[in-house]
Amino acid sequence: MPSSTAASSELERLRQLVPEFQLIRSSELREKCERTWLRALKEGGFTPDDIQNIPNSLLTKDPVPFAVSKRAVARMCAAMWDTLHEYYGERLKADRDTLVAGALLADAGKFLEYSYKDGKWGKSSVGKFLRHPFTGVALAHAEGVPAPVLHVIAAHSKEGDPYPRTPECIIFHHADFTDFELLG
Numbered sequence: 001m002p003s004s005t006a007a008s009s010e011l012e013r014l015r016q017l018v019p020e021f022q023l024i025r026s027s028e029l030r031e032k033c034e035r036t037w038l039r040a041l042k043e044g045g046f047t048p049d050d051i052q053n054i055p056n057s058l059l060t061k062d063p064v065p066f067a068v069s070k071r072a073v074a075r076m077c078a079a080m081w082d083t084l085h086e087y088y089g090e091r092l093k094a095d096r097d098t099l100v101a102g103a104l105l106a107d108a109g110k111f112l113e114y115s116y117k118d119g120k121w122g123k124s125s126v127g128k129f130l131r132h133p134f135t136g137v138a139l140a141h142a143e144g145v146p147a148p149v150l151h152v153i154a155a156h157s158k159e160g161d162p163y164p165r166t167p168e169c170i171i172f173h174h175a176d177f178t179d180f181e182l183l184g
């Protein structure tokens, strides 16, 4: 298959597996986010279908699949923004697209951090040096993802604890840890 045809079929498959990309209203930002996932999958040696098997975490005994967690948290973030906006209107200083894009991209670096070897999942050779917030920023920056979304990726997990998080990052951080602590 010619590489451009292969790339478009990978994009189509990604869109089937993660319809939550459609929650990003800006088509330009949505496409940058999709391209970041495809770049990350390729660099990690994975295909879109692998997201159904890659574990969401290496820290829990019975982790949920990566794809399910990312989809759930993206939906949670959109719902949280919609609810807060309904009640507080302009008092809510958070951008919906930045939040949802950040939610979908925050863990894309796990495609470089994790690898499957000798029948089990573990840290890859890259993952031993760089956790996913770092690789995630590099991958998204290469696709032109704007700085407010890069901040969500960079500061969403423990690495961001010492720094002030933006409103979007605060919402995502709590949705993400709700998902992780309750479901793994």
Ligand SMILES: [Fe+2]
Residues within 6 Å of the ligand: 106, 107, 132, 156, 157
């Ligand atoms: Fe994460």
